[in-house]
Amino acid sequence: NAGVTQTPKFQVLKTGQSMTLQCAQDMNHNSMYWYRQDPGMGLRLIYYSASEGTTDKGEVPNGYNVSRLNKREFSLRLESAAPSQTSVYFCASSSHRGGELFFGEGSRLTVL
């Protein structure tokens, strides 16, 4: 049982490049989330998907887009990366909104 799987684990980009972070869960959860973690800032919600077919902005959505491809997969896209987007990104899922969050192991992104 893999739980929540994120790819890639590490990525270095140049300013202006684009990339997509992939996330998949095998727990048949309805809700999925993308967080970013920065030193001293805790976990901040970027976007979430309460159920398949819906997405909503979180606390820090600017510069990001998301796609809930199906019930299992939720991707995060950076269209034009900026150094301020250097961070560790975590995908999470829960059986329902308000339920226990299950996190992936994170994707460390550096934008030069």
Added chain:
Amino acid sequence: GENVEQHPSTLSVQEGDSAVIKCTYSDSASNYFPWYKQELGKGPQLIIDIRSNVGEKKDQRIAVTLNKTAKHFSLHITETQPEDSAVYFCAASIRGGSQGNLIFGKGTKLSVKP
């Protein structure tokens, strides 16, 4: 906006001692308060949670207390062990809106010295 404040940001204890981490929240409608533990290089993992209809919950060496009147809740770890060393995050549920479901504190790095 809604806010969760967590203190201290770092905590160092001797093995066997107790550790206490405190959080305050601003949304009076918050009714769910989980605690997550993050080990180095891993994603956070739920260790205990409490809902607003109870004042205290225990699970072996870990306990959480909630004071809804004062809008604060605390994590207590007794008989600390080196494997308790990690970053701990408190969180509080918030009413709908753009922030989704939980807002997190900034974390406490706990170091347990053998």
